[in-house]
Amino acid sequence: MTYSLIAKDPETGAIGVIVASRFFACGARVPCVGPRSAVASQAFSNPVWGTEGLRRLEVGERAQDVIDDLVQRDTGRAARQAHMMDANGNFAAFTGTECVDWAGHRIGQTHSVAGNMLTGQGVVDATFETYAAETALPFPERLLAAMEAGERAGGDKRGRQAAGMVIHQGQSHSWLDLRADDHADPLAELRRLYDVAGERYLHFARAMPSEQNFSGNPDRVALEAAIARSDAHRQAEGRGSRSFATDPA
Numbered sequence: 001m002t003y004s005l006i007a008k009d010p011e012t013g014a015i016g017v018i019v020a021s022r023f024f025a026c027g028a029r030v031p032c033v034g035p036r037s038a039v040a041s042q043a044f045s046n047p048v049w050g051t052e053g054l055r056r057l058e059v060g061e062r063a064q065d066v067i068d069d070l071v072q073r074d075t076g077r078a079a080r081q082a083h084m085m086d087a088n089g090n091f092a093a094f095t096g097t098e099c100v101d102w103a104g105h106r107i108g109q110t111h112s113v114a115g116n117m118l119t120g121q122g123v124v125d126a127t128f129e130t131y132a133a134e135t136a137l138p139f140p141e142r143l144l145a146a147m148e149a150g151e152r153a154g155g156d157k158r159g160r161q162a163a164g165m166v167i168h169q170g171q172s173h174s175w176l177d178l179r180a181d182d183h184a185d186p187l188a189e190l191r192r193l194y195d196v197a198g199e200r201y202l203h204f205a206r207a208m209p210s211e212q213n214f215s216g217n218p219d220r221v222a223l224e225a226a227i228a229r230s231d232a233h234r235q236a237e238g239r240g241s242r243s244f245a246t247d248p249a
Helices: 047-058 063-073 121-133 139-152 186-199 201-206 220-236
Strands: 003-008 015-021 031-033 038-043 080-085 091-095 104-107 111-115 162-168 176-180
Touching: 003 038, 003 080, 003 121, 003 139, 015 031, 015 038, 015 139, 015 186, 031 047, 031 162, 038 047, 047 063, 047 080, 063 080, 063 091, 080 104, 080 111, 091 104, 091 111, 104 121, 111 121, 111 139, 121 139, 139 162, 139 186, 162 186, 176 186, 186 201, 186 220, 201 220
Parallel strands: none
Antiparallel strands: 003 015, 003 111, 015 162, 031 038, 038 080, 080 091, 104 111, 162 176
């Protein structure tokens, strides 16, 4: 199953993992993201590669050392695929020999892509190269654009079902965590959810507490004013809400 992208935004330091697959709830299984590092564990996924790997990366172990150790210890290694980024921004990847074709990965200085059960290598290349090219986009939109390019190049050869995007901004808790677990067009659904997040949630996220600011900024007046300005701007552009939320009758 699956193709995924790990990247670090050079402007903000945010770390993101985005994934799509013809496999239920891949966004719950594949990404493990922390304040400084990230892992995507897929194919015949071993979740411990994600959880243990992230713990070790966060305390400073090198990505290549971690992945080499996980591969050596796992007797199911031939069916595994993973890629990861360590706290120093270095990437490493592994694709087992029994991962279903097409399977492979590509590592760069700022991002990595891995996939299996794909229509061909073009899926990984399109995802990788689009992320590299779309430098003017905000980080979440850049991740989405890259994955959409991979889908246009063929995506998962079995079809589409689920997608997920997780972004951390230097904290143990996520800044954004979106999932489409069972959907006919999951990447389009992720984009819709990101649009809806911009209506209220992302304003709230800017005020969330952090390890550096334990109380955050719980100023409801300022929050509602920011939301009102955003609503007015969206309406001036002729864009309505894409939310499915309902209000009391």
